[in-house]
Amino acid sequence: MKVSAYTGKDNYFEDFVPGIVMRHARGKTVEAIENVILTNLVMNTAEGHFNEEAMRDTPFKHRITFGGITASLVIGLASQDTGENALAELGLNKIRFKAPVLHGDTLHAYTEVVSVKDADRADAGIVLFRHWGVNQHNKIVFEGERTVLVKRRSHWGDK
Amino acid sequence: MEHDFIKRAVPRPKCNYYEDFEPGRVFEHHWGRTLNEGDNSLYTTLTMFFNPLYFNAEFAKAHGHAGVLINPYLVFTTVFGLSVQDLSESGGAFLGVEDLEFGVPVYPGDTLTARSTVVDRRESSTHANMGIATWHTQGFNQRGEKVVDFKRTNMIAKKGARP
Numbered sequence: 001m002k003v004s005a006y007t008g009k010d011n012y013f014e015d016f017v018p019g020i021v022m023r024h025a026r027g028k029t030v031e032a033i034e035n036v037i038l039t040n041l042v043m044n045t046a047e048g049h050f051n052e053e054a055m056r057d058t059p060f061k062h063r064i065t066f067g068g069i070t071a072s073l074v075i076g077l078a079s080q081d082t083g084e085n086a087l088a089e090l091g092l093n094k095i096r097f098k099a100p101v102l103h104g105d106t107l108h109a110y111t112e113v114v115s116v117k118d119a120d121r122a123d124a125g126i127v128l129f130r131h132w133g134v135n136q137h138n139k140i141v142f143e144g145e146r147t148v149l150v151k152r153r154s155h156w157g158d159k
Numbered sequence: 160m161e162h163d164f165i166k167r168a169v170p171r172p173k174c175n176y177y178e179d180f181e182p183g184r185v186f187e188h189h190w191g192r193t194l195n196e197g198d199n200s201l202y203t204t205l206t207m208f209f210n211p212l213y214f215n216a217e218f219a220k221a222h223g224h225a226g227v228l229i230n231p232y233l234v235f236t237t238v239f240g241l242s243v244q245d246l247s248e249s250g251g252a253f254l255g256v257e258d259l260e261f262g263v264p265v266y267p268g269d270t271l272t273a274r275s276t277v278v279d280r281r282e283s284s285t286h287a288n289m290g291i292a293t294w295h296t297q298g299f300n301q302r303g304e305k306v307v308d309f310k311r312t313n314m315i316a317k318k319g320a321r322p
Contacts, residue, residue: 001217001218001220001221003218003221003222006211006215006218007210007211026207028207033205034205034206037201037205038201038202038205038206038236039240041198041201041202042192042202042233042236042237042239042240043190043192043237043240043241043243044236044239044240044243045173045240045243045244045248046243046247046248046250047248048250066236066253067253068232068235068236068239068240068253069206069236071232071256072202072206072208072232072233072235072236073206073207075206075208075232076206076207076208076209076232077207079207079208079209079210080209083208083209083210084209084210085210086210086212087212087222088231088261088264089231089232089261090260090261091258091259091260091261092235092256092259092309093256093257093258093259094255094257095255095256095257095259096254096255097252097253097254097255144255144256
């Protein structure tokens with residue numbers, strides 16, 4: 001299998017210059033399909049994510065999206081540009097949930113390349129990204145840092 | 160409408176409160192979870208995580224893996240999910256995560272378990288009936304190898320704050 005044929009050509013380690021900010025293609029409207037199915041799939045038992053009645057008398061009025069799903073959706077929206085040519089997801093840091101995400105809200109993702117460094121293998125490098133997730137009012141709902149081991153074009157790109 | 164069984168029913172609550180989180184206390188979380196290919200496909204496609212390592216077995220094999228890997232964000236949220244009844248089910252905002260590191264790769268068929276230690280707690284300056292707790296949560300596979308490690312901070316209700 002020629003693996004480079006299956007992924008993009010503009011998102012190798014060499015392409016990530018600190019300071020670049022990206023607005024990722026595609027937004028996603030969060031509904032019960034995302035929040036309730038995935039919250040239940042991972043067996044998060046906090047009913048504020050899946051019991052509409054339990055939330056009626058709270059300040060939120062409605063079920064709120066599990067932050068782990070919000071984080072996964074924002075990173076997912078950013079994934080094609082920042083993780084399609086990754087060998088591994090290494091970690092997250094400084095994750096903050098700044099506003100609740102309700103069913104019907106639409107998320108978009110933005111990413112800044114913070115820094116890059118060599119890895120302990122020659123064919124890949126480590127990139128530190130800062131991600132933001134915003135809703136349809138451009139209000140920040142999620143922000144945080146993510147570290148990824150990304151393939152070098154010199155080793156993995158089209159020859 | 161007041162049915163007899165509702166009048167006789169005894170509540171079976173399922174959570175801990177701020178007062179329960181003595182720093183240093185360890186929780187071995189319930190259930191465990193074997194992650195299968197269906198879990199992984201559903202999670203990866205609904206979150207649109209576009210790296211073929213997580214949905215193309217031949218691509219994953221060409222990178223030295225036996226087949227597709229489980230999406231690391233499914234690993235994170237599953238370990239998190241297993242911890243919720245012990246830690247945060249009483250309610251309160253999920254504030255953030257620090258120092259999350261992924262460990263060994265997870266493959267379909269692997270079984271995850273979770274453990275947490277209370278790191279710290281403090282009163283909320285804005286909500287008299289709430290506190291803020293930080294836990295160190297670790298996830299392991301069936302061989303005891305670490306798959307994820309993170310610190311999570313939540314608002315937590317005090318006892319009596321909710322009916």
